[in-house]
Amino acid sequence: xxxxxxxxxxxxxxxxxxRDEKIEPKDWMPEKYRQTHIRQMSQHAHSEIIGMLPxxxxxxxxxxxxxxxxxxxxxxxxxxxxxxxxxxxxxxGISREELYEQLHIGKAKYSSIFNYPATSWADMGAIGWLxxxxxIINQVALCGASFGPYAxxxxxxxxxxxxxxxxxxxxLLTLTRGTKEQKDMAQxxxxxxxxxxxxxxxxxxxxxxxxxxSVKWKLKRKTNDELRQQFIDQxxxxxxxxxxxxxxxxxxxxEEKQQYDWGKINWDEFWQVVKGHGPxxxxxxxARVAAHENGRWVRDAAMAHAEKQQERKDKxxx
Amino acid sequence: xKKNWPxxxxxxxxxxxxxxxxxxxxxxxxxxxxxxxxxxxxxxxNEGVSIWVVExxxxxxxxxxxxxxxxEPAQDKxxxxxxxxxxxxxxxxx
Numbered sequence: 089x090x091x092x093x094x095x096x097x098x099x100x101x102x103x104x105x106x107r108d109e110k111i112e113p114k115d116w117m118p119e120k121y122r123q124t125h126i127r128q129m130s131q132h133a134h135s136e137i138i139g140m141l142p143x144x145x146x147x148x149x150x151x152x153x154x155x156x157x158x159x160x161x162x163x164x165x166x167x168x169x170x171x172x173x174x175x176x177x178x179x180x181g182i183s184r185e186e187l188y189e190q191l192h193i194g195k196a197k198y199s200s201i202f203n204y205p206a207t208s209w210a211d212m213g214a215i216g217w218l219x220x221x222x223x224i225i226n227q228v229a230l231c232g233a234s235f236g237p238y239a240x241x242x243x244x245x246x247x248x249x250x251x252x253x254x255x256x257x258x259x260l261l262t263l264t265r266g267t268k269e270q271k272d273m274a275q276x277x278x279x280x281x282x283x284x285x286x287x288x289x290x291x292x293x294x295x296x297x298x299x300x301x302s303v304k305w306k307l308k309r310k311t312n313d314e315l316r317q318q319f320i321d322q323x324x325x326x327x328x329x330x331x332x333x334x335x336x337x338x339x340x341x342x343e344e345k346q347q348y349d350w351g352k353i354n355w356d357e358f359w360q361v362v363k364g365h366g367p368x369x370x371x372x373x374x375a376r377v378a379a380h381e382n383g384r385w386v387r388d389a390a391m392a393h394a395e396k397q398q399e400r401k402d403k404x405x406x
Numbered sequence: 407x408k409k410n411w412p413x414x415x416x417x418x419x420x421x422x423x424x425x426x427x428x429x430x431x432x433x434x435x436x437x438x439x440x441x442x443x444x445x446x447x448x449x450x451x452n453e454g455v456s457i458w459v460v461e462x463x464x465x466x467x468x469x470x471x472x473x474x475x476x477x478e479p480a481q482d483k484x485x486x487x488x489x490x491x492x493x494x495x496x497x498x499x500x
Contacts, residue, residue, distance in 0.1 A: 115470045161450075168447040175431045178413070184433060185410055241430075248451070387435075391409050394436035 105306055110236040113179035121305055124298070125235055126180050127196070128307060133173035134191045134198035138372055140166045142206040143215065151209060158255045159212060165252065169245045176237035192377050200358065201284050203366030210263055210270075210277035216256015218278075218285040218323070224249055225319050226289070234306035257326070264330045271331075278327065279335045287358045289316040295355075320348050413462040414440040418454035426458050434459075 089097075098118055104111070111117055140163050147163065150156035174184055190196035201219050206212065227246050233239045263274040290312040293299055302308040310318075320339075327334050338351035360366065411433040417426035429448045434440035440459040448454065468476060484490045493500065 112470070114467065164450070168450070171432060171447055172430060178431075183410070244430075387411065390435035390439065391411060394439070397436060 102304075105234045105304075108306075109234075110239065111234050112236045120301075122180050124302065124305070124307060125238065126177055126182055128302075129173055129177040129180075129235075129238055130182075130187050130190065131197050131199075133170050133177060133187070134196055135202065136166050136170035136173060138198045138202045138376060139219075140170075141372055141375055142202060142204075142368075143212060146206060146209065146212050149209065150212075155212075155259065158251075162216070162252050162255065165248050169241075169248070172241040172244055173238075176235075176241045179237045188380060192373070192380065194364065194373070197362065199288060200361040200366060201281075201288050202372060203361050203369045204280070204284050205368050208273050208277060210260065210273040211281070213256045213259030213263065213274065214277035214281040216252050216254075217260055217326070218256075218281050219288070220249060220252040220256060221323060222285050222288045222319050224253060225315050225322075229309040229315060232306065232309050238307075257330075260330055260332070264332060274330070275332050278332050282335050283353060283357075286316055286320070286353055289313075289319065291355070291358070317347055320350055324348055411435050414444075414459045415462050415465060416440075416444040416448055417458040417460075418444075418448055419456040420453060421455055426456065429453075431462060437461075 097116055101111075101116065101118060101121075111121075143159060143163050143166075147156060147159050150159050174187060177187060178184060187196070191198070201222075206215065224246065227242050227249065230242045231239055231246060233242065260274050260277075263270040290296060293311045293313045296312055299308060299311055303311065324334060324339065336351045338349065340349050341347075342349045361369070364370075412435075413431055414434055414437075415431050416429045418429045419426045429444075432440065432443050432447060434443050437459060440461075441457055444457050444459055449457070480486075
């Protein structure tokens with residue numbers, strides 16, 4: 089294809105997106121659109137399955153059967169969400185094996201929030217309330233993404249995820265209405281997860297060079313800072329209901345702007361964790377790689393069994 | 407290196423009276439496992455009463471590059487639509 093022809097195709101492509109048309113896997117697309125989507129969607133998929141680890145650890149320690157079945161269902165959902173997103177990413181011409189490989193060698197990232205430890209039962213509440221809350225804000229915005237398979241996966245995920253946040257909030261509600269120790273435990277979880285949750289929306293717009301292109305391609309419908317502000321504005325009143333204090337001395341309602349003013353994120357910490365120096369980066373990756381390696385014989389055995397069955401069927405047919 | 411599990415497409419009928427609709431895809435060693443996995447990931451909340459799985463390689467898809475020759479011929483055939491025919495307003499039940 090000549091440069092002229094590619095330019096022409098690109099112009100048509102941009103016009104389609106501007107008209108709010110969806111792009112489907114077999115449609116022509118600029119190579120950069122494909123690569124950017126593979127990067128963002130796989131990062132999203134990896135976050136779902138790595139996100140299973142801190143919570144999976146608490147399934148056997150849940151304080152009641154009610155909490156246990158809810159947590160089990162939530163973690164199972166996350167595995168499912170990973171699957172939806174991996175499948176959607178595979179439509180762009182990359183295999184599941186390659187995607188896993190990129191995660192395991194550290195080439196692909198996942199949400200930094202999962203590199204923080206979940207050290208108390210209250211953390212299951214804080215993760216559901218804040219981490220899933222932040223994820224939902226991101227994901228609702230992505231339901232209108234231009235790439236059809238991504239948008240469809242997001243719609244399905246959003247439908248399923250609302251219970252995740254509610255079960256987390258209910259855990260904290262119970263703790264904050266309990267003994268002083270329980271209330272302290274809830275406050276401690278909020279203290280540890282608040283700033284990390286705000287970091288989930290990514291760097292400030294000014295430091296996020298890809299934002300403009302992603303907004304244009306409708307891979308992002310709102311900027312990082314817009315989503316972060318939305319999260320803060322809706323979460324602060326929820327903390328009030330719990331009777332918990334947001335660990336930010338600068339947090340204040342701004343009557344004029346009709347939104348909260350708030351303090352400064354420690355971006356040094358954010359980049360440290362992204363670069364692999366968070367409290368649990370190594371542990372998470374080790375657990376993930378081990379799960380993949382230890383499951384290999386099961387995958388191979390299932391494939392061998394399927395082939396044997398097929399051969400038997402073929403013979404009978406002859 | 408062993409073979410990876412093939413890709414399957416999943417179609418679900420949400421309730422009797424409705425058609426099966428494409429829900430997504432998954433990897434599985436064989437059809438039986440594809441059905442079981444589809445049950446686990448796509449119908450955890452009563453989304454379906456029937457599932458079809460078909461190995462993705464068995465689907466023949468049209469190429470969007472050929473959309474012109476495939477679909478445009480239908481565009482200038484307005485006479486296939488009821489609104490093409492000009493009839494008096496007082497005419498009822500038609």
